[in-house]
Amino acid sequence: MTNADAPPEVPSPGWTTVLPFKGGPNAKSRLGAPAGLATAIALDCLDAVLAARLVSRVIVVTADPGLARAASAAGAGVRGESRPGAGLLAAIDDGLRGLEGPCAVLLGDLPALRAPDLDEALRKAWETLTTTVPSPAMVFVPDADEVGTVLLAAAAPHAMRPSFGPASARSHADSGARRLDLDLPALRRDVDTQADLAAARALGLGRRTREALG
Numbered sequence: 001m002t003n004a005d006a007p008p009e010v011p012s013p014g015w016t017t018v019l020p021f022k023g024g025p026n027a028k029s030r031l032g033a034p035a036g037l038a039t040a041i042a043l044d045c046l047d048a049v050l051a052a053r054l055v056s057r058v059i060v061v062t063a064d065p066g067l068a069r070a071a072s073a074a075g076a077g078v079r080g081e082s083r084p085g086a087g088l089l090a091a092i093d094d095g096l097r098g099l100e101g102p103c104a105v106l107l108g109d110l111p112a113l114r115a116p117d118l119d120e121a122l123r124k125a126w127e128t129l130t131t132t133v134p135s136p137a138m139v140f141v142p143d144a145d146e147v148g149t150v151l152l153a154a155a156a157p158h159a160m161r162p163s164f165g166p167a168s169a170r171s172h173a174d175s176g177a178r179r180l181d182l183d184l185p186a187l188r189r190d191v192d193t194q195a196d197l198a199a200a201r202a203l204g205l206g207r208r209t210r211e212a213l214g
């Protein structure tokens, strides 16, 4: 197919993006990270989301007062957890409550993420949600290991059925979400372990994470 034959790009509207941050002393426990590193990873990810052109509103959900202050100072809307300690899915529910229009949940442990990566993913998400027949209710991007999920998106919050947790890529696919095939390694590089952190470093870490690592 030549460029002249390519279908026209579907313009994407602005997205509300929900970012859950656990924070506190138990954040990134598998990484064995000191609190400063977990916070740096979260805030680098937030910076990329705030800079994305297709993101019109950012909602951070966290029970961590320090992260809440930093996220608010950076320009994000911040919500506390209505049921602290109830876990990730409860926090995501808090973030999605009362939203309207296209919305995405992005997990907040992506320290190599850049704004153009997220823009490309959201553009593809909108195209897939609006032009695929039959249209999927949700789309998702699996993590680099193909086990977890980094991004889940829908045209409206009532269509969101998040099933983040163990093997969530499979759970989201089983629930009818369409997988987005994207060549965006930094978007898919979540950091759970030291090996993941080394892989993220090779892609290029955000400033705060670099500084936290010395």
Ligand SMILES: Nc1nc2c(ncn2[C@@H]2O[C@H](COP(=O)(O)OP(=O)(O)OP(=O)(O)O)[C@@H](O)[C@H]2O)c(=O)[nH]1
Residues within 6 Å of the ligand: 020, 021, 022, 023, 026, 027, 028, 029, 030, 031, 061, 062, 063, 081, 085, 086, 087, 088, 091, 107, 108, 109, 191, 192
């Ligand atoms: N608000 C909120 N965010 C959470 C919660 N659990 C996980 N998250 C966030 O969801 C994303 C993915 O979670 P994980 O990779 O399991 O992160 P984590 O729980 O800090 O890491 P581990 O302790 O190693 O499991 C990260 O951005 C976490 O901060 C929670 O209970 N509340």
Ligand SMILES: C[C@H](OP(=O)(O)O)C(=O)O
Residues within 6 Å of the ligand: 088, 107, 143, 147, 148, 149, 150, 163, 164, 165, 166, 167, 168, 169, 190, 192
């Ligand atoms: C929550 C989970 O994240 P992971 O623990 O795999 O980072 C997921 O991908 O759904």
